[in-house]
Amino acid sequence: MMAALLRRTGQTVLVLFGVSVLVFGVFFATPGADPTARIAGRNAAPQVMEKVRHEYGFDRPLPVQYAIMMKKLFITRDLASYTNRGQAVVPEIMRAAPVTASLVCGAAVLWVTVSIFMGTLAAAMKDTWVDRGLMMLGLVGISIPVFWLGQVANLVTQSRYHDTWLFSWVPGLGYVPFAQDPLGWFRALVIPWVVLAVMFIGIYSRVLRHDLVALAGEDFMRTARAKGLSPMRVLLRHGLRTSMVTFVSLFGLDFAQLAGGGALLTEVVFGLPGVGRLTYRALTMLDLPVIMATVMYSAIFVVLANAVVDVVYLFLDPRVRDAR
Numbered sequence: 417m418m419a420a421l422l423r424r425t426g427q428t429v430l431v432l433f434g435v436s437v438l439v440f441g442v443f444f445a446t447p448g449a450d451p452t453a454r455i456a457g458r459n460a461a462p463q464v465m466e467k468v469r470h471e472y473g474f475d476r477p478l479p480v481q482y483a484i485m486m487k488k489l490f491i492t493r494d495l496a497s498y499t500n501r502g503q504a505v506v507p508e509i510m511r512a513a514p515v516t517a518s519l520v521c522g523a524a525v526l527w528v529t530v531s532i533f534m535g536t537l538a539a540a541m542k543d544t545w546v547d548r549g550l551m552m553l554g555l556v557g558i559s560i561p562v563f564w565l566g567q568v569a570n571l572v573t574q575s576r577y578h579d580t581w582l583f584s585w586v587p588g589l590g591y592v593p594f595a596q597d598p599l600g601w602f603r604a605l606v607i608p609w610v611v612l613a614v615m616f617i618g619i620y621s622r623v624l625r626h627d628l629v630a631l632a633g634e635d636f637m638r639t640a641r642a643k644g645l646s647p648m649r650v651l652l653r654h655g656l657r658t659s660m661v662t663f664v665s666l667f668g669l670d671f672a673q674l675a676g677g678g679a680l681l682t683e684v685v686f687g688l689p690g691v692g693r694l695t696y697r698a699l700t701m702l703d704l705p706v707i708m709a710t711v712m713y714s715a716i717f718v719v720l721a722n723a724v725v726d727v728v729y730l731f732l733d734p735r736v737r738d739a740r
Contacts, residue, residue, distance in 0.1 A: 428723045435715045440482050443708045444474075451481075454704045456498050464498060489709060499703040509691060509709055515591050516690035519612065519682065520674045522605055527613035527620060528667065532656075534617065535624030540651055542629055551625065557618030566611045566685035573607055589687035608686045612679060616670060623666065627659035664728050672721030676714025 444451040452469045453460070460468075469475055473484040488495040493506040534554065538547040573583040585603060592600035628651065631637055640650045680692030691710055698706035 424723055424726050428719060431719050432716060435719065436486060436712065437482065439708060439711055439715065440485055443704060444481065444485065451704075454702075460498065468498065489712065495705050495709060497698075497703050497705045499701055499706075505705050505709045508694065508706070509713055512689055512691045512694045513713075514593075515688050516675060516677070516679060516683070516692060518591075518594065518601070518605060519608055519679055519688060519690060520671060522609040523612040523616070523674075523679075524667070524671055526609050527616040530613070531617045531620035531624060532663075534621035535628065536651065536656060538621065538625040539628035539632075539655075540648065547625075551622060554618035554621045557614045558622075560614060562611060562615060563681045563685055565614060566608070566682060569607050569611055570685065591688050591690075608682055608688065611685075612674070612682045620663065620666065624659055624663055627662055628655050631655045631658055664725055668721040668725035668728075669718070672717040673714070676717035677710055678714070 443454070451472070452465055452474050455472065456464050456468045472488075473481045485495075489506065493504070495505045496502045497505050497508075534550050538550045541547050570589070573586040574589065577583050578586065586607060587600065587603050590604065592604045594601040632655065637650060637654055640654050641647070645653075675691075677690075677692040677695045679690065680696055682688070683690040683693040684696055691713065694706065695710040697703075698710065
C-alpha cells in the first residue's frame with residue numbers, strides 16, 4: 417500500500433512538472449511571438465515593455481524564463497497583470513477560489529446524492545415504468561444546456577415570479593461569503609447548485625444504473641443471492657460498492673474540472689465572482705498572466721484529483737490493491 421502511494425506521488429509530481437512546462441511553452445515560448453508585448457498589454461509604453469522584459473527575464477535563455485515564471489507563480493506569488501494596472505494575479509485567484517469551491521462542492525453533494533438514489537432505484541426496478549421514467553428524466557437533464565437553464569432560472573426566480581411566496585426568499589445575483597452570513601450564502605447558491613447539478617445527475621444516474629444492471633449477472637452477485645441475502649441487500653452491499661469504481665472515476669475528473677474553472681458558464685450567468693468568471697474576463701481582455709495562472713490552477717486540480725481517485729481505488733477495489 418505504502419509503495420503504491422509513494423509511486424503515485426512521484427508520478428503526480430512529474431505530471432505537474434510536465435504540465436507547467438507545456439503551459440509555459442504555449443504562452444511564452446511560441447516562435448514568432450513576443451511574450452513581453454503579451455504581458456504588457458496593448459499599446460504599452462516603451463518603459464513598461466522594458467520593465468516587463470527585464471522583470472520576467474525575456475532577454476535571457478528559456479530555462480531561466482521558465483524558472484522566473486514558476487517562481488513568480490508559486491513561490492513569491494507576485495505575478496502581475498499589467499493589463500489590470502499591475503494587480504497581483506495569485507491573490508486574485510485566491511479570492512475567487514472560495515466562491516468556486518462553494519459552488520462546486522454544493523452542486524457535487526447534490527448530484528452525487530440524487531444520482532445514487534436515481535441510479536440504484538432504476539436498477540432495482542429494471543424494465544418498469546419507474547426505471548424508464550427516471551432514465552428519461554436523466555436524459556432530459558443531460559440535454560439541457562447549463563447557460564440556458566441558468567437564464568430560465570433567473571427569469572423565473574429573479575424577475576417574473578420573484579415577488580411571489582415561492583421565490584421571494586431568493587436574493588439578487590451575486591455571492592455572499594459564508595463567514596459573513598451563512599444563511600445568505602445558502603440562499604445565494606442554492607439555485608446555482610441545482611442548475612449546475614442537473615446535467616451531472618443525468619449522466620451519473622444513467623452510468624450507475626448501467627453498471628448495477630451489468631453486475632447483476634456476475635459470479636459474486638449470484639453467490640451472494642445463493643447465500644440467502646435479500647435482493648436489495650445484494651444490490652446495495654455488493655453491487656453498489658463495486659460500481660462505485662466507475663462512479664468515483666467520473667466524479668474525480670468532473671469535480672476537478674469544475675473546481676478549476678469549468679463552472680464558468682454558471683458563474684457568469686449568476687454573477688458569481690469565481691475562478692471561471694475571472695478566466696472569462698481575462699479572455700475578453702487578453703490578460704495573459706491571469707489566463708496562464710488560471711490554466712495552471714485548473715491543471716493542478718485535475719492532476720491532484722486523479723491522484724486522489726487512484727488512492728480511493730486502493731480502498732474500493734481489492735483487485736487494484738493486489739495488482740500494485
